Amino acid sequence: DEFIEIAKKALQDLLKETEENLKNTISEKIENFSFELPDTTYGLPLIYALEGIKINNLIELKRFFERIKESFTQSTDAITLSLNYLYLSEIALSLNYINTESIDKSSEFKFYGFLGDTIQRTLGVQLVDGRIPAVAVLLGRLDSDKLLSIIKELQEKRILTFLIGAVAEEFLKSGQRHGFEAYIVPVGTKTEHTVFVIDWAVRASLIFGGQTAGDKDAIIEYVRKRINAFAISFGSLNEKAVAMALGAAVLAIPVITDQSLPDVSIPEIAEYPLLTAEKDYSKIVRKAIETRGLKIVVEKPSIPVSYGPAFEGERVRKEDTFIEFGGQKTPAFEWVRMMDVAEVEDEKVEIIGTDWRNRYEQGGRMPLGIIVKVAGKKMQKDFEPVIERQIHTFINEAEGLWHIGQRDINWIRISKKAKQAGISLEHLGLIIMSMTKARFKSIVDRVEVLLYVDEKDILTLREEARQEYRRRDLRLARLTDEEVDKFYSCLLCQSFAPKHVCVITPERPGLCGAFTWLDAKAAYEIEPTGGNQPVEKGELIDPIYGRYSGVDEYVKKHSGGQIQTINLYSIMENPMTSCGCFECIVAVTPEANGVLIVNRGYSGMTPIGMKFSTIAGMIGGGVQTPGFMGVGVNYITSRKFLKGDGGIRRIVWMPKELKERIKESFQKVAEQEGVPELFQKIADETVCEDIECLIDYLTKVGHPALEMEPII
Ligand code: SF4
Ligand code: NI
Ligand code: NI
Missing domain, CATH: 3.30.1650.10 (Bifunctional carbon monoxide dehydrogenase/acetyl-coa synthase(codh/acs), Chain M, domain 3)
Known part of the structure; x- marks a missing residue:
């Protein structure tokens, strides 16, 4: 059909262009020149997710390029063609990145370019709890007034919007607030930059979904089912845009266009029409939402300014x-x-x-x-x-x-x-x-x-009021796991991590930091069939490790039988699973006989030789990974922190910013636990970033972990 022919032509052109670019890059750099896109542990995420090949140097890049070239001469099916176009765009963008170390130097504006792992994890909770009900991509060219009013509409509907092409530049020119907080992210100026958004969509399957890289069908299925995305294209569609629309369709991302075109469907690719026309700008957002089959309800007070x-x-x-x-x-x-x-x-x-x-x-x-x-x-x-x-x-x-x-x-x-x-x-x-x-x-x-x-x-x-605040604080301090008769679960992240269950107790808040026990309890009362459910404690099997028969039963049932038992207070034995949006990671540091804690947002090295993003990539998806665990910041200063493994005495290293953040409450707990000097003995990146130096430091200050029973 005609569209496939156009896409073929686009692929052919891009092949030629990329081949040239690849040759030049190799001759300028060296053949095994290695590179990493900024802030990701997934290589070129799209190729890695769907094909299971992690590309980190030019040899691998070239090898994969040859594969696409070969497949082009052989295969004709629409899905392979579409995916190949996306892969090739990802390669082209990486070359661009290698050559310029930035996304688009030709423009006076700063675009966001590649979207890293950290921001995706940060937004995890908003994506699951409905604060971000959908993701939109706006492409092409549109005059400023129309563009700004469409963007306002998307913002009020709480839709996270990525801008690509002339619209990105147009928006930056307007001087309006942008960024993830504003729900509006100008990604780049080329049609190929759409792949950075697709990278985002497929990476969710690895970060939150516990999918295995290379499991192509499962990952495509995951994205189709769980990522609510659509695109709106303004102005005439060139060959590249058509090819991109085909690729997007494989992932169930429909494209709405303001051009007069007949609606195009390719049933072998998607149940949604590939292209849907809507010429009326005041209806185009609604059309897109409908086409993707979404229902978005907005609650807004009647006030004379925008809200959301x-x-x-x-x-x-x-x-x-x-x-x-x-x-x-x-x-x-x-x-x-x-x-x-x-x-x-x-x-x-x-x-x-x-x-x-x-x-x-x-x-x-x-x-x-x-x-x-x-x-x-x-x-x-x-x-x-x-x-x-x-x-x-x-x-x-x-x-x-x-x-x-x-x-x-x-x-x-x-x-x-x-x-x-x-x-x-x-x-x-x-x-x-x-x-x-x-x-x-x-x-x-x-x-x-x-x-x-x-x-x-x-x-x-x-x-x-102050007297009341004091009464509340006292009551809160008295809330312990033993005292309450029920815990609460949080299953919100199951929309992305289907096997993950957070068990929230007074002394162990949810790992994303968004839910304390009281929040979960209130959420349950507010919405009895929602993501937070009561968990009967049952029998206390082990008070040190925090094992309850009721919790085990609940977790077993709601993890689809994957997890048999969890200890609420241990990282080493049957720890709680992680989804992907944890605030911190606790990681066992065997040489130091303790654990280190690293917060999302700390991008430096840790003494176990891995950065946050690398460790984060190894856990998550609702799997138990003894030795590694995602936690909320507030759990660190809980009296139940790793109680089964020896408690806060095990903490040997934390980034300085995290230390400062918890200092006050940590000091209180440390005093109660009889280790008032512990805080000073915990190293941070200003002391060391490698293990030998850490051990020297711990020995010098007499850190208690060194004297404890072996942690492994
Ligand atoms: Fe996700 Fe757990 Fe936070 Fe709930 S409490 S939103 S399941 S991380
Ligand atoms: Ni405000
Ligand atoms: Ni999560």
């Missing part, structure tokens, strides 16, 4: 601020209180204070006490802090509104732009009221928000 996680990370700088509250400059606090139904007037927002309208209109600074009264049949006192913590997100998701801190150290800013757009003080209350109702609808029946703006009221109420 894409606007969460934006800063409001001092010079752009119209008015601010708190931040140690004026007294402020925020407090969620559970009340009787009769005490809460539903959907009411009230501002209490003298002459508040005028004071707001003047801008500058104001004191602010936020009280959120909630009532509901299924509401519990324990959920107050869970809801209260969301105030941060609720406010930040509004464009031009900014929030940091919590409790009595909160700090809120409203930008001049947001004020111009019509944001008032009532809107602040309205955001909190309507989002609390929307996101917590099954535990909260009534919500009332009171905003106090007179200093005298705030000081009195803040004292009351």
